[in-house]
Amino acid sequence: MGLHDVKDKLIAIVGAENYEDSKVSRLVYSYDATPDMQALPDAVLSPRNTKEVSEIVKLCNEHKIPIVPRGSGSNLCGGTCPIEGGIVLLFKHMNQILELDEENLTVTVQPGAITLDIINTVEAKGLFYPPDPSSMKISTIGGNINENSGGLRGLKYGVTRDYVLALEVVLPNGDIVRTGGKLAKDVAGYDLTRLYVGSEGTLGVITEATLKLVPKPETKKVMLAHYQDLEAAARTVSSIIAHKIIPATMEFLDQPTLKVVEDFAQIGLPTDVQAVLLIEQDGPPEVVARDMQKMAELCKAEQAVFVQVAETDAEAEALMTARRAALSACARLKPTTILEDATVPRSEIARMVRGINKIAEKYQLNICTFGHAGDGNLHPTVPTDARDHEEMERVEEAFAEIFELAIDLGGTITGEHGVGVMKAPYLEWKLGKEGIGVMKAIKQSLDPNNIMNPGKVFAKETRKRVVVSQ
Amino acid sequence: MTSVKEQQSIQTEFQARMDQDELLNCMRCGFCLPTCPTYIESGHKESHSPRGRIALMKAVVDGLIEPDEEVERSLDLCLGCRACEPVCPSGVKYGFLLEEARDIIQQNKKHSAPVKLVRKTVFEGLFPHQDRMRMAMGLVGFYQRSGLQTVTRKTGIMKLFPDSLASMEKVLPKVPTLKEMKNRPEHLPAIGTQTKKVAFFSGCLMDTMFLETNNATMKLLQHAGCEIVTPKNQACCGALHGHSGEKASAKELAKRNIQAFEDLDVDYIITNAGGCGAFLVDYDHLLKDDPAWSERAVAFTAKIKDISQILYELDFHKKVNMQLPYQVITYQDSCHLRNVMKTASAPRALLASIQGVEFREMKDADRCCGSAGIYNIVESEMSMQILDYKMAQTKATHATTIVTANPGCLLQMKLGIEREGLSDKMRAVHIVDLLLEAVESRH
Numbered sequence: 001m002g003l004h005d006v007k008d009k010l011i012a013i014v015g016a017e018n019y020e021d022s023k024v025s026r027l028v029y030s031y032d033a034t035p036d037m038q039a040l041p042d043a044v045l046s047p048r049n050t051k052e053v054s055e056i057v058k059l060c061n062e063h064k065i066p067i068v069p070r071g072s073g074s075n076l077c078g079g080t081c082p083i084e085g086g087i088v089l090l091f092k093h094m095n096q097i098l099e100l101d102e103e104n105l106t107v108t109v110q111p112g113a114i115t116l117d118i119i120n121t122v123e124a125k126g127l128f129y130p131p132d133p134s135s136m137k138i139s140t141i142g143g144n145i146n147e148n149s150g151g152l153r154g155l156k157y158g159v160t161r162d163y164v165l166a167l168e169v170v171l172p173n174g175d176i177v178r179t180g181g182k183l184a185k186d187v188a189g190y191d192l193t194r195l196y197v198g199s200e201g202t203l204g205v206i207t208e209a210t211l212k213l214v215p216k217p218e219t220k221k222v223m224l225a226h227y228q229d230l231e232a233a234a235r236t237v238s239s240i241i242a243h244k245i246i247p248a249t250m251e252f253l254d255q256p257t258l259k260v261v262e263d264f265a266q267i268g269l270p271t272d273v274q275a276v277l278l279i280e281q282d283g284p285p286e287v288v289a290r291d292m293q294k295m296a297e298l299c300k301a302e303q304a305v306f307v308q309v310a311e312t313d314a315e316a317e318a319l320m321t322a323r324r325a326a327l328s329a330c331a332r333l334k335p336t337t338i339l340e341d342a343t344v345p346r347s348e349i350a351r352m353v354r355g356i357n358k359i360a361e362k363y364q365l366n367i368c369t370f371g372h373a374g375d376g377n378l379h380p381t382v383p384t385d386a387r388d389h390e391e392m393e394r395v396e397e398a399f400a401e402i403f404e405l406a407i408d409l410g411g412t413i414t415g416e417h418g419v420g421v422m423k424a425p426y427l428e429w430k431l432g433k434e435g436i437g438v439m440k441a442i443k444q445s446l447d448p449n450n451i452m453n454p455g456k457v458f459a460k461e462t463r464k465r466v467v468v469s470q
Numbered sequence: 471m472t473s474v475k476e477q478q479s480i481q482t483e484f485q486a487r488m489d490q491d492e493l494l495n496c497m498r499c500g501f502c503l504p505t506c507p508t509y510i511e512s513g514h515k516e517s518h519s520p521r522g523r524i525a526l527m528k529a530v531v532d533g534l535i536e537p538d539e540e541v542e543r544s545l546d547l548c549l550g551c552r553a554c555e556p557v558c559p560s561g562v563k564y565g566f567l568l569e570e571a572r573d574i575i576q577q578n579k580k581h582s583a584p585v586k587l588v589r590k591t592v593f594e595g596l597f598p599h600q601d602r603m604r605m606a607m608g609l610v611g612f613y614q615r616s617g618l619q620t621v622t623r624k625t626g627i628m629k630l631f632p633d634s635l636a637s638m639e640k641v642l643p644k645v646p647t648l649k650e651m652k653n654r655p656e657h658l659p660a661i662g663t664q665t666k667k668v669a670f671f672s673g674c675l676m677d678t679m680f681l682e683t684n685n686a687t688m689k690l691l692q693h694a695g696c697e698i699v700t701p702k703n704q705a706c707c708g709a710l711h712g713h714s715g716e717k718a719s720a721k722e723l724a725k726r727n728i729q730a731f732e733d734l735d736v737d738y739i740i741t742n743a744g745g746c747g748a749f750l751v752d753y754d755h756l757l758k759d760d761p762a763w764s765e766r767a768v769a770f771t772a773k774i775k776d777i778s779q780i781l782y783e784l785d786f787h788k789k790v791n792m793q794l795p796y797q798v799i800t801y802q803d804s805c806h807l808r809n810v811m812k813t814a815s816a817p818r819a820l821l822a823s824i825q826g827v828e829f830r831e832m833k834d835a836d837r838c839c840g841s842a843g844i845y846n847i848v849e850s851e852m853s854m855q856i857l858d859y860k861m862a863q864t865k866a867t868h869a870t871t872i873v874t875a876n877p878g879c880l881l882q883m884k885l886g887i888e889r890e891g892l893s894d895k896m897r898a899v900h901i902v903d904l905l906l907e908a909v910e911s912r913h
Contacts (some may be wrong), residue, residue: 023535023536023538024517024526024538024540024541024543024544025537025539025540027525027526027534027535028516028517028519028522028525028526029516029527030525031498031525032498033497033498033499033500035497038534040534072500072503073498073500073516074499074500083514086764090514092513092514114504135499135501137501137504138500138503138504140503240721264559264561325501325559327499328497328499328558328559328560329559329560330503330562331495331497331499331559332495332559332560332561334495335494335495336493336497337497385494386494387494435802
């Protein structure tokens with residue numbers, strides 16, 4: 001598809017300097033962080049304000065041109081890969097933090113603002129924006145909202161969804177709506193804010209957001225518990241929660257992951273143990289101290305071989321940073337890295353870990369497992385090579401089984417990465433025919449011409465469910 | 471213009487020579503983006519980011535895109551600062567990919583006659599020959615001493631040149647005389663108890679234009695208890711060639727240097743220019759496919775150490791008393807020293823141990839200053855944009871002394887000071903010159 005008819009009109013909207021369609025500019029927006037996925041857009045536009053976004057969308061709707069809103073392209077589900085061509089929308093001009101409201105504890109931002117910049121800005125005022133996806137140094141808030149990103153602090157603080165109070169959205173017909181407000185309570189009609197959070201750019205373009213903030217915790221402490229038994233680590237997670245302690249973070253890393261992360265970060269992580277739990281608690285000093293001590297005891301009661309508490313903030317930060325690098329560090333093992341985010345109720349973590357290991361054995365794959373054990377969100381990761389077709393097939397089969405297992409345990413196919421292209425064939429497994437039907441009805445009524453990020457969420461064909469023999 | 475035929479041969483060679491595993495290793499996570507100066511300064515253009523550049527290289531290999539002018543532009547605008555490497559969790563060796571790509575493009579392009587002449591003169595005629603470097607610098611010295619410089623400045627002829635070049639002319643250090651440049655000591659004893667025997671890599675530009683800094687380096691090494699050998703037959707490190715798509719010449723220089731140093735029986739080979747050191751330390755990669763040289767290159771690179779690092783390791787700052795009149799000093803990292811040689815804390819520790827001064831870290835000290843070899847001349851606009859940011863951070867520290875660890879950075883910071891009109895309030899120095907000043911002004 002070409003844009004010949006509308007090119008001039010698009011340029012008239014955004015200005016020539018914000019319209020790019022050279023081969024290079026199309027190529028560098030043909031991918032995101034999803035392995036083995038690439039498709040060229042027809043043009044790349046950088047609108048300067050909501051009005052321009054609205055005009056672009058209106059024009060594209062008229063001409064049925066696909067639109068893919070893109071932040072920094074760090075998502076893992078193919079969410080910003082323009083698989084049906086069309087226009088990639090960039091938000092490099094719409095990247096401002098507009099207002100920090102200390103009375104209502106909100107921050108209002110444009111979609112292109114970098115997550116970490118927002119976090120730093122609010123923390124400088126003693127406030128706290130908890131969602132912290134591993135990509136936060138580069139991810140945009142628009143991307144986080146569209147993917148409903150999670151992060152390490154999800155267990156105690158929830159995810160992006162729990163912090164979005166209000167949105168400005170350009171609908172697929174070009175209309176501009178404002179949802180929600182700086183309100184703790186608001187039941188005026190359907191909750192459109194929540195509908196748009198995690199909608200993966202398929203229902204409109206988010207052009208502004210107001211986020212909820214909380215007071216910044218006074219202190220935090222980090223500890224690392226070593227295990228020679230994977231399931232003992234998993235059992236500890238349930239044990240801590242059952243003892244009514246909700247840590248800010250409770251991360252699980254298995255030995256293969258520890259080895260690659262240590263290789264990258266070189267901060268003295270143990271590589272001779274089967275697994276570790278990385279636990280962070282924040283809050284008033286006396287509460288943090290009490291919780292840390294109690295959790296250390298619980299870890300030992302579940303056969304932790306060693307428990308170490310980070311002595312300094314720098315040491316704690318190094319541990320957390322190392323964990324955030326886990327995914328990319330896995331990429332050191334092999335050229336291609338396939339990572340999923342199947343999620344189960346946290347009480348099922350031990351069973352899930354055991355199941356993943358069995359599946360790895362069955363398909364003869366090296367699976368690194370790490371993730372947010374505290375909220376049941378694991379990241380089984382397979383280092384592989386996209387050029388090895390035989391192995392790639394085994395990887396696909398293995399993941400199908402992992403999804404199946406997650407659903408059987410009352411979980412979901414994706415906890416925080418989104419459906420995009422990657423998980424679309426499995427969506428019906430989780431939602432059922434009726435669930436998909438409802439979502440399609442929403443999509444159809446808001447975007448009848450299917451211009452907003454087409455090819456995402458809904459698959460042309462659902463994958464046949466395999467029957468797992470337990 | 472790159473002709474269609476040139477593009478085809480570039481593409482074929484990309485397929486043959488680019489390290490495809492390394493290209494695939496980039497998983498496009500984007501962790502490199504916030505560290506890339508050109509990505510930041512271009513207003514977040516993906517084509518000017520490491521991830522974008524790798525994607526372009528891979529697309530050329532995959533045949534998705536032709537190596538057209540815009541691809542070349544994207545690679546040209548890269549500073550080669552390699553700030554993307556330490557933050558890359560996948561450990562992609564971006565610098566190697568860039569060098570290979572640039573070499574392929576340059577070697578398959580038919581340059582216009584004047585460009586060809588300049589490249590040949592600089593890369594083959596001048597830098598590989600230390601005697602000619604001395605001659606060239608001798609001319610600069612003559613220019614400075616003869617009164618010609620005064621005349622030039624009075625006539626305003628420099629106004630005809632780009633701003634950055636005109637300012638650059640002003641900040642060039644006083645070049646030593648030809649005689650001084652020729653009479654270099656080959657052997658120096660340690661002062662006090664000898665702890666190590668080291669060889670000194672004197673460098674081409676460092677041993678001419680920055681002769682004083684080389685002298686200071688040797689004095690510090692002597693104070694640290696090092697016996698020093700400076701072999702006469704060493705050559706330019708080849709960084710300039712390697713970074714500009716002249717890999718074959720770089721390899722020749724590498725071999726000359728390995729030969730000059732390998733039989734010396736020394737503990738370390740010391741450099742005082744981050745840019746040279748980083749290139750020397752990568753000789754093992756440069757010569758990895760040459761069976762006659764690969765092992766010798768590994769042995770050579772294992773000995774390379776920056777002056778700050780060895781001083782720090784030998785506890786120089788604890789053993790030798792250093793003192794200066796009160797001033798605020800700040801440190802600008804040399805990208806290659808930090809990102810490739812991984813030397814970042816040693817220079818800071820040395821500076822912090824000077825008594826009487828206050829060391830203040832500037833924001834983003836690890837971000838490139840925009841010098842990047844000859845980048846500030848060939849990509850003047852971007853370079854000056856990067857420098858303006860750097861000067862803003864420098865000024866925020868209220869420092870009056872900016873310390874650097876590489877001649878390119880030193881000139882660039884001097885240029886920044888000149889451009890800001892701060893020549894009477896602020897100075898830029900090489901770290902060894904400041905350390906020696908602190909050693910000599912103690913008591």
